[in-house]
Every structure is written in structure tokens, then in C-alpha cells.
Amino acid sequence: MADVIVIGGGPAGLGAALEAKKTGAESVVILERDRELGGILNQCIHNGFGLHEFQEELTGPEYAQRFINQVKDEEIDVYLNTMVLDLTEDRKVTVLGDEGVQVIQGKSVVLAMGCRERTAGAIDLQGYRPAGVYNAGMAQRILNMEGYQVGREVVIYGSGDIGLIMARRMTLEGAKVKAVVEVMPHSSGLYRNIAQCLEDYDIPLLLRHQIQKVYGKDRIEGVTISQIDDQWRTVEGTEKIISCDTLLLSVGLIPENELSEKGNVPLDSGTKGAIVNSTMETGIPGIFSCGNVLHVHDIVDFVTKESRIAGRNAARFARNELPRGEEIPTRPGKGVTYTLPQKLMLEDPDGVTLFLRSDVIYKKARVKVKEGDRLVKEKRERLIVPSEMVQITLDPEELRELNGEIIVEIVGEKND
Amino acid sequence: MYDVIIVGAGVIGTAVARELSKYQSKTALLEKNPEVCQGTTKANSAIVHGGYDALHGTLKGRLNRRGVELYPGLSKALNFPYQQCGSMVLAFNDEDEKKLEALMENGRKNGVEGMEILSGEDARKKEPALSKEITKALYAKNAGITCPFNMTYALLENAMENGVELFVNTEVDDIEHLTDGVRVKATKRVFEGKMLINCAGVYSDKIARMAGDEDYTITPNRGEYRILDRKVGDLVSHVIFQTPTPDGKGVLVAPTVHGNIIVGPTSESVDNPEDTRTTKEGIRKVDRSATKGVPGLPIKESIRIFSGIRASVEGSDFMIEPSKANKKIFHLVGIDSPGLASAPAIAEEVRKWVEETIPLKKKESFIEERRAIPHFEELTNKEKEEILKKNPHYKKIICRCEMITEGEIIEAIHRPGGATTLDGIKRRVRPGSGRCQGGFCGPRVLEILARELKLPMEEILKDGPHSKLLAGKLKGALQ
Ligand SMILES: Cc1cc2nc3c(=O)[nH]c(=O)nc-3n(C[C@H](O)[C@H](O)[C@H](O)COP(=O)(O)OP(=O)(O)OC[C@H]3O[C@@H](n4cnc5c(N)ncnc54)[C@H](O)[C@@H]3O)c2cc1C
Ligand SMILES: Cc1cc2nc3c(=O)[nH]c(=O)nc-3n(C[C@H](O)[C@H](O)[C@H](O)COP(=O)(O)OP(=O)(O)OC[C@H]3O[C@@H](n4cnc5c(N)ncnc54)[C@H](O)[C@@H]3O)c2cc1C
Numbered sequence: 093m094a095d096v097i098v099i100g101g102g103p104a105g106l107g108a109a110l111e112a113k114k115t116g117a118e119s120v121v122i123l124e125r126d127r128e129l130g131g132i133l134n135q136c137i138h139n140g141f142g143l144h145e146f147q148e149e150l151t152g153p154e155y156a157q158r159f160i161n162q163v164k165d166e167e168i169d170v171y172l173n174t175m176v177l178d179l180t181e182d183r184k185v186t187v188l189g190d191e192g193v194q195v196i197q198g199k200s201v202v203l204a205m206g207c208r209e210r211t212a213g214a215i216d217l218q219g220y221r222p223a224g225v226y227n228a229g230m231a232q233r234i235l236n237m238e239g240y241q242v243g244r245e246v247v248i249y250g251s252g253d254i255g256l257i258m259a260r261r262m263t264l265e266g267a268k269v270k271a272v273v274e275v276m277p278h279s280s281g282l283y284r285n286i287a288q289c290l291e292d293y294d295i296p297l298l299l300r301h302q303i304q305k306v307y308g309k310d311r312i313e314g315v316t317i318s319q320i321d322d323q324w325r326t327v328e329g330t331e332k333i334i335s336c337d338t339l340l341l342s343v344g345l346i347p348e349n350e351l352s353e354k355g356n357v358p359l360d361s362g363t364k365g366a367i368v369n370s371t372m373e374t375g376i377p378g379i380f381s382c383g384n385v386l387h388v389h390d391i392v393d394f395v396t397k398e399s400r401i402a403g404r405n406a407a408r409f410a411r412n413e414l415p416r417g418e419e420i421p422t423r424p425g426k427g428v429t430y431t432l433p434q435k436l437m438l439e440d441p442d443g444v445t446l447f448l449r450s451d452v453i454y455k456k457a458r459v460k461v462k463e464g465d466r467l468v469k470e471k472r473e474r475l476i477v478p479s480e481m482v483q484i485t486l487d488p489e490e491l492r493e494l495n496g497e498i499i500v501e502i503v504g505e506k507n508d
Numbered sequence: 509m510y511d512v513i514i515v516g517a518g519v520i521g522t523a524v525a526r527e528l529s530k531y532q533s534k535t536a537l538l539e540k541n542p543e544v545c546q547g548t549t550k551a552n553s554a555i556v557h558g559g560y561d562a563l564h565g566t567l568k569g570r571l572n573r574r575g576v577e578l579y580p581g582l583s584k585a586l587n588f589p590y591q592q593c594g595s596m597v598l599a600f601n602d603e604d605e606k607k608l609e610a611l612m613e614n615g616r617k618n619g620v621e622g623m624e625i626l627s628g629e630d631a632r633k634k635e636p637a638l639s640k641e642i643t644k645a646l647y648a649k650n651a652g653i654t655c656p657f658n659m660t661y662a663l664l665e666n667a668m669e670n671g672v673e674l675f676v677n678t679e680v681d682d683i684e685h686l687t688d689g690v691r692v693k694a695t696k697r698v699f700e701g702k703m704l705i706n707c708a709g710v711y712s713d714k715i716a717r718m719a720g721d722e723d724y725t726i727t728p729n730r731g732e733y734r735i736l737d738r739k740v741g742d743l744v745s746h747v748i749f750q751t752p753t754p755d756g757k758g759v760l761v762a763p764t765v766h767g768n769i770i771v772g773p774t775s776e777s778v779d780n781p782e783d784t785r786t787t788k789e790g791i792r793k794v795d796r797s798a799t800k801g802v803p804g805l806p807i808k809e810s811i812r813i814f815s816g817i818r819a820s821v822e823g824s825d826f827m828i829e830p831s832k833a834n835k836k837i838f839h840l841v842g843i844d845s846p847g848l849a850s851a852p853a854i855a856e857e858v859r860k861w862v863e864e865t866i867p868l869k870k871k872e873s874f875i876e877e878r879r880a881i882p883h884f885e886e887l888t889n890k891e892k893e894e895i896l897k898k899n900p901h902y903k904k905i906i907c908r909c910e911m912i913t914e915g916e917i918i919e920a921i922h923r924p925g926g927a928t929t930l931d932g933i934k935r936r937v938r939p940g941s942g943r944c945q946g947g948f949c950g951p952r953v954l955e956i957l958a959r960e961l962k963l964p965m966e967e968i969l970k971d972g973p974h975s976k977l978l979a980g981k982l983k984g985a986l987q
Contacts, residue, residue: 125905125908173903173904175905175908177911188903188905189903190903192892192893192896192903193889193892193893208943208944208947208948209944209947211811211812211943211944211945211947212945213735213810213811213812213813213945214810214811216786216788216791216810216813217813218785218786218787218788218791218813219785219786220784220785221784221786221814222970222972222975223969223970223971223975223976223977224977227945227947229947230946230947230948230950230951233951234951234978235982237951238951238955238965239981239982240965240966240978240979240980240981240982241978241979241980241981241982242977242978242979243979244979265982265983304788305785309782309784309972309974310970310971310972310973310974310975311974311975311976337979338979350739350909353739
């Protein structure tokens with residue numbers, strides 16, 4: 093029996109556990125299947141973490157370590173090498189760990205399982221299926237944690253951040269990165285990473301290009317790429333072969349919600365994560381969610397911010413102190429692919445920060461929160477890109493005035 | 509000198525090896541690849557066909573039916589997955605319905621039992637995912653599904669336990685006739701045997717030519733597939749076929765023994781027997797045909813596309829016969845579908861030929877049974893506790909999509925003819941076959957392979973002989 097059970101010991105789980113403890117939960121447990129805490133951060137040995145949280149540029153492991161140290165100081169029970177196998181609606185958690193199979197009852201549960209990478213199979217990569225085709229995150233783990241190089245001549249498919257970071261990393265280890273191939277008209281990675289990981293090393297970013305075929309029966313020998321038009325049709329005459337011994341895929345991340353589904357937690361088809369209200373509580377009372385399992389984040393600092401909300405409210409739930417009240421739904425409008433949380437509590441003393449992503453690039457943009465035709469709040473942004481999450485905060489007064497569905501939209505100059 | 513040399517360790521070669529291991533015969537099984545089960549047996553529909561489709565009067569017709577008879581006992585003795593889930597062939601109009609009648613009639617002649625033509629409505633009652641457009645369906649109770657990999661490994665392990673010697677990385681490249689048998693030149697070694705059985709799949713015509721038999725020609729024929737995530741695995745519970753066309757049985761939708769859904773195959777002649785590419789056109793065809801019968805098929809849940817090569821021949825029947833050049837050599841050519849369904853029967857057939865050629869005596873000490881590697885997730889809580897007491901490696905989950913423990917992986921390496929490659933592990937105990945496709949467990953499995961095989965990590969292969977995964981240690985990397 094524990095007040096708060098946190099599933100996953102990445103930054104989301106660490107943040108949630110610490111905040112739960114601070115809020116007065118007596119027993120807090122972190123369950124982590126890996127041999128150490130820190131989650132995906134352990135393999136992110138590059139800089140760029142903590143600018144918001146600590147106003148410092150840290151590496152992934154350094155950022156994680158700050159939280160791990162605090163977890164050690166608090167009386168938080170950490171179980172490593174412990175895989176959560178099952179979760180029920182009444183918050184029974186089945187684990188397999190050093191003690192074998194066990195069931196733990198939580199007064200509340202925080203889901204913080206992170207995400208996984210989309211694979212070659214999921215994007216119908218055609219041709220052969222040889223060695224040398226890696227997910228970028230897997231390659232990152234092999235280089236940074238195992239100390240092996242995966243190849244010498246590299247093509248990267250998809251311009252997600254992991255792919256961009258790996259373009260630089262492999263270059264620094266002596267590999268030749270020949271191109272980053274992206275099907276969209278814009279990169280799916282942070283601007284900062286395009287500048288620092290591609291432009292600084294003269295690695296071409298080929299937008300609106302697609303890999304048509306993979307060559308090489310045993311080990312990959314090359315790929316055919318071609319330009320595509322707005323309708324995703326191959327532009328005749330643009331096909332060319334790039335030889336390579338490695339193809340890294342950075343084609344998107346998917347929240348790992350198989351466990352949430354076992355607990356009957358309702359999911360959002362847009363975010364692929366749980367549907368939550370402003371307390372980060374899912375559709376199942378007492379089960380909360382945060383971090384990449386809720387929606388894919390680009391910046392870890394925001395994961396931390398979100399995890400604190402989840403942790404705080406999980407502790408309140410465990411102590412029977414979670415405020416309840418009227419909720420209204422939020423919905424993505426024009427220019428927005430998703431908004432989160434999907435439900436707002438009107439009586440929220442903390443106010444609420446809405447997270448959203450745009451569908452395309454907008455310049456001179458305005459983010460509008462509307463209730464019917466009434467404009468509740470507006471925020472100006474010089475530039476909005478799909479790869480960088482947008483936030484807009486409603487304060488307690490603004491919340492209290494609401495009574496119907498909220499729509500969030502982006503208007504501005506489309507840049508495509 | 510060996511009594512029997514078998515060339516090729518797919519499901520056919522291993523089934524023959526296992527059958528012969530019941531007798532006092534010294535048998536060598538030669539395989540050119542780093543592991544067994546890397547040819548056609550690794551990529552097919554995994555259906556144990558009911559036996560109504562193969563034309564009456566052909567070898568296929570006879571051996572398929574006999575195969576279906578042997579599966580229940582064999583799968584039990586060797587503990588590999590086999591489910592008699594039944595199949596349906598769909599009809600959308602009068603013309604299709606006539607074909608169903610013809611199939612049923614052919615099945616009856618082949619001696620297939622448990623067939624029935626269902627109305628569209630009854631078919632949908634049995635299989636609610638079927639299209640409203642279906643007018644009739646031929647239901648065959650005894651059709652089933654298996655796991656071709658685990659079947660092959662089961663046959664191999666049991667054969668080796670009963671004395672068969674396996675030689676991998678051993679490619680046969682010449683055959684000489686001796687007065688009392690054959691001499692086989694293979695990679696690094698020469699083998700002599702009283703008999704040779706050619707089970708070389710898509711290369712069986714090439715092996716036949718080495719023996720001086722020029723009149724076999726295999727036309728490789730490719731079939732492309734999709735595999736869908738386990739979470740939609742409940743959608744269908746029978747093997748669902750389209751009405752057959754001259755091109756074959758067409759695209760099917762079927763559950764797999766692991767709870768996924770398999771969709772495919774296409775049928776297309778290719779020049780090169782190694783051409784296991786997938787194509788946009790092929791996969792599009794798979795999607796289109798499959799959704800005709802099962803409109804709600806969630807293509808979005810695809811986790812893998814792949815293809816396999818059929819060893820097709822003109823006349824399209826199995827050819828199982830002695831060489832014209834040397835009666836001590838048997839060729840098995842054109843073993844395309846239903847080769848898997850017929851494998852146990854093909855093995856019996858070959859044994860009969862062998863018996864007529866060299867003396868065979870039953871082995872008293874024959875070990876009939878083999879147990880599968882326990883899959884931790886499927887054990888009862890009590891069994892879990894017991895296995896954990898004996899082997900703490902079962903505590904550690906390596907593949908989280910399929911819930912595979914380190915214990916299972918280690919055992920897959922140390923079984924007779926065990927895994928030496930990443931895909932070999934995947935085919936035996938499934939890490940990497942789930943939705944993340946090895947994204948997380950791949951590096952871990954590599955580590956375990958290297959450790960258990962006492963090899964440097966960079967020597968570990970993905971699958972084929974040139975499929976190295978790593979390009980070397982990083983400079984300055986910590987040991
Ligand atoms: C390669 C990469 C580069 C990035 N670069 C930057 C950057 O430069 N700057 C920046 O600010 N942000 C960056 N990010 C984003 C940020 O690091 C992530 O968004 C953040 O780590 C997500 O935290 P999380 O705790 O939700 O998930 P994770 O870190 O993935 O943690 C989830 C944890 O849950 C565990 N778990 C999952 N399921 C179970 C289970 N069933 N039982 C037990 N344990 C379980 C996992 O083992 C893991 O430890 C990057 C992300 C990636 C992937
Ligand atoms: C798309 C498709 C779908 C199918 N679906 C079904 C189905 O649902 N049901 C069914 O019953 N059947 C099906 N089949 C047929 C079935 O898969 C085959 O009949 C069966 O796998 C053939 O096994 P094999 O051992 O003959 O061939 P293989 O598995 O190819 O084995 C031959 C072995 O010989 C080795 N070899 C070749 N040359 C040499 C050499 N010179 N020296 C040493 N070794 C050599 C190869 O490396 C290989 O391992 C399907 C086939 C395909 C392609």
C-alpha cells in the first residue's frame with residue numbers, strides 16, 4: 093500500500109514523486125524498469141536541458157541527476173529493474189522485480205512511462221529490411237551508453253530532434269552524414285537543433301523528400317529518395333540514389349499507453365495520451381498522467397512543470413483533498429492539432445496553462461482562446477512551428493468566467 | 509560416412525531430419541546460412557491449409573491432407589504452437605459461389621472432413637468482421653495456424669537431441685557421385701554420404717543441377733505482407749481467404765498464433781530468389797484486397813511489412829523424386845504452398861524413399877518429445893514462482909512489448925542449434941517482434957548474445973551472413 097505510486101522514473105516520474113512528497117503524501121513509490129533512474133535523459137549526453145527550469149544549460153544526465161539527488165534526500169521508495177505489468181481501475185499495480193511478481197495498491201497512481209519511437213514498419217518503408225536501419229533513439233543508446241559506432245555513411249529519415257542530435261553525434265564520431273530527409277515542408281525538430289546540428293556541419297536537410305526504397309539484402313547499401321508534391325506524389329525525374337551503410341529513423345514518437353489501456357484510461361486520438369483535466373487526472377479517478385506518456389514534449393523543462401501538477405494532485409487525491417468542481421471541455425480549433433488539458437476545472441486556484449501544437453508554420457501569429465464567439469484570451473507570437481509546443485495561461489478569474497466549451501485557434505501568415 | 513546428408517534447413521529439411529532421427533541413421537543437416545529457418549520458412553502465411561484447395565490427384569492434395577492429420581500429434585509432442593482455428597473462403601457473387609462448390613467437391617475427393625458452405629449471414633455470425641457484401645463462405649473446420657519458426661526450431665532441437673548433426677555456414681557448392689553414395693563439397697568441408705536429400709527451397713533446382721539433373725527450373729514468386737499490432741488481434745478468429753484466382757489463393761487475413769493479424773500475400777514472379785523487397789504497389793494491393801473481405805481492418809496498426817519467396821515450378825505440384833543421375837539422391841523441388849502444411853507428411857514420404865534405398869532400423873532410444881522454452885508471461889503465478897526460484901534470469905524483462913525475459917533469451921541461445929543472430933532470437937522468443945520492433949530491447953539482446961556466445965558485440969549479426977549490426981567500438985569508449 094502506498095499513497096502515490098509513480099510508474100516510470102524519467103523526469104516526469106521524478107518530478108511527480110518529489111511534488112507528491114512536498115504536498116504531503118506520506119509514502120511515495122517510484123517503479124522503474126531500467127537499471128537506473130533518469131529515463132531517456134540518460135542517453136541525451138548533449139547540452140540544452142534546463143534553460144527554463146534552472147536557467148542553465150545542462151546535459152540530460154546532469155538535469156536528471158539534480159532530481160535524482162532530491163529523490164534520495166526525500167524518503168521516496170525507488171524500485172529499479174521493476175517492470176509494471178498490469179494496472180487496474182482501482183489502482184492495483186502488478187510488478188515484476190527483484191522480489192518476483194507483486195501487487196501494490198496505490199491510493200493514487202501517476203503514469204509517467206514516456207514514449208517510444210515509430211518504426212520502419214509503421215511508416216511502410218519499402219525495399220529490403222537489412223541490418224543498419226536503426227531508430228535514432230536506439231542508435232543514440234548504442235553510441236552513448238554502450239560505446240559502439242553503428243555505421244560510417246549515414247542517411248537520416250525524418251527531422252525529429254533525436255535525428256538531428258544524432259546527425260551531429262555521428263559526425264563527431266567520424267561518420268559522414270549525407271542527408272536528413274524529411275517528408276514535410278518543415279522540420280519536425282527544434283530550430284536550435286537544425287542550426288547547431290545540421291547547418292554547423294553542412295549536412296543538407298532535404299524537405300518534401302521521401303525515401304522510396306532501401307537497398308542491400310544483409311546490410312543496407314543505399315536508399316532511393318525523391319521529391320514529393322503537396323499530394324505526396326513522387327515528382328518525376330527527381331529520384332536519386334544515396335549510398336549509405338546506415339539509415340537512422342527519426343519519424344516520430346508515440347506515447348507508451350499500453351499499460352494505461354489495461355487500466356481502462358480513456359485516450360485522446362490526437363495526443364495518443366490520456367484525456368486529462370487541469371489536475372492531470374485521467375478519466376479514471378485517482379490515476380494521473382504526465383510527461384511524454386501524456387503527450388510528446390520537445391523540452392524537458394515543460395515535462396517537469398507538468399509533472400509537478402500531476403504529483404501535487406495525486407497527493408491531494410491520496411489525502412482526500414483533491415478539489416472537485418465543474419469542468420468544461422477544450423477543443424483544438426483552426427490551426428491547432430491538439431490542446432491539453434482536454435478539460436478545465438473552473439474553480440482552479442492555480443489557474444491553468446494550456447499546451448497546444450500548430451498544424452503548420454505561422455508567422456506574426458496570434459493564439460486565441462475563445463468561448464463561442466467571445467475572445468477569452470489572446471497571445472501574440474512572432475513565429476509558431478509545429479515542432480515547438482505553445483503555451484497560454486488562463487488565470488483563476490478568467491477560468492471562473494467560463495461556462496461552455498473552449499476552442500483554441502491560431503491565426504497568422506501561413507508559411508508553407 | 510553419413511547415412512544421409514540433408515541440404516537445407518528450412519521446415520522441410522528439419523522435418524526430414526527429425527523423421528530420420530527416429531532410425532539408426534547417421535544424419536548431417538547442411539545449411540548455408542548462419543542459422544536454420546532463414547529461407548522461405550521465415551516468411552510465409554503460417555497457415556496449415558485444410559487440404560480442399562490442392563488439386564485432387566496431385567502430391568499436394570495427398571500430402572496436405574496427411575499433413576493436417578499429423579499436426580495435432582506433432583505439435584503436442586514437440587510443443588510448438590498450432591491452433592485449429594478453421595478457415596473461410598469468401599464469395600461475393602454467383603460466380604464465386606460456384607468456385608466454392610468446386611473447392612468443396614475437390615476437398616471431398618481429397619478426403620477433407622468438416623467442410624460446410626455457410627450463408628453470408630451465418631458466416632458473419634461466426635466472423636462478425638466480414639463484409640456485408642459476402643453472399644456465401646466455405647467453412648473448413650480443420651484448417652489452422654502455426655508458427656513456422658518455432659515449428660522448425662522444435663523439429664531441429666528434437667532431431668539434434670536424437671543425434672542429427674547440424675552444420676551451419678555450410679554452403680553446398682558441388683556434388684560428386686560415388687559408387688555407393690555422394691561426395692558433397694561445402695564451405696570449408698567435404699561430406700560423404702550414402703544418400704543425399706535436396707531440401708534447398710528456392711535453390712533446389714541449383715542443387716539438382718550440381719547433381720547433373722538439368723530439368724528443374726524454379727521461378728521465384730514473391731508474396732508481400734503486413735503484420736498488425738496485437739492490440740487489434742481479436743478482430744478475426746478464422747483464416748479468411750478470397751475466392752481463389754488463377755494466381756493462387758489470393759490475399760488472406762488471419763490471426764497469428766502470437767495474437768497479431770497477418771495480411772497478405774501478393775503473388776509476383778521475380779528474377780532473383782533473394783529479392784525479398786516490399787513494394788508500394790504490392791502493399792497497396794494487399795490493403796485493397798484485404799479490406800474487401802474485412803472492411804474494418806485497421807491498417808494503421810501495422811507494425812511490419814515483409815515478403816517471402818515461393819519456390820514455384822511449372823505444373824505447380826510438389827516434385828519429390830530420385831535424381832536421374834544417381835538413385836541415392838532425392839530432390840524436393842517446387843515445395844511452395846502448402847509446403848508448410850504438408851511438411852510432416854513430406855518427411856514421411858521421404859523416409860519411405862530412404863527406406864527403399866538404404867536399410868533403416870528403428871531407434872530404441874528415440875526421444876519423442878521436446879518442450880518449448882517457457883514464456884514467462886503465459887505461466888501461472890505458481891509456475892512463475894517456481895521458475896524464478898530456479899533461474900533468476902526470468903525476473904528481468906528485456907522486451908517490454910512482448911514481455912520477454914532474459915531467461916527466455918539465454919535459453920534460446922543454448923538450445924541445440926540455438927540462436928546466434930538478433931533475428932534468430934526474435935524468431936525463437938520474440939523480442940523485437942512487437943510494436944517497438946526492437947527499439948528498446950535490440951541493444952540489450954545484442955549484449956546478451958555477445959556475452960553468452962563469448963563474441964565481441966561487433967561480430968553479432970542481424971540475420972544473413974553479411975548483416976553485421978555495429979561498425980566498431982568508439983574511440984575512447986569506456987570498457
Ligand atoms: C533523444 C531525445 C533528445 C531530447 N533532447 C532534448 C533537449 O535537448 N532539451 C530538452 O529540454 N528536452 C529534450 N528532449 C525531451 C525530454 O527529454 C523528454 O521529453 C523527457 O525526457 C520525457 O520525460 P518522461 O519522464 O516523460 O519520459 P522518459 O524519460 O522516457 O521516462 C519514462 C520512464 O518510464 C519507465 N517506464 C515506462 N514504462 C514502464 C513500466 N511499465 N514499468 C516501469 N517503468 C516504466 C521508462 O523506463 C523510463 O525510464 C529530448 C528527448 C529525447 C527522446
Ligand atoms: C508468400 C508465401 C506464403 C506461404 N504460405 C504458406 C502457408 O500459409 N501454408 C503453407 O503450408 N505453406 C505456405 N508457403 C510455403 C511454405 O512457406 C514453404 O513450402 C516452406 O517454407 C518451404 O520450406 P523449405 O524448407 O523447403 O524452404 P526454405 O525454408 O527456403 O529452406 C531451404 C533452405 O535451404 C538452404 N540452402 C539453399 N541452398 C543451399 C546450399 N547450396 N547449401 C546449403 N543450404 C542451402 C537455404 O538457406 C534454406 O535455409 C508460403 C510460401 C510463401 C513464399
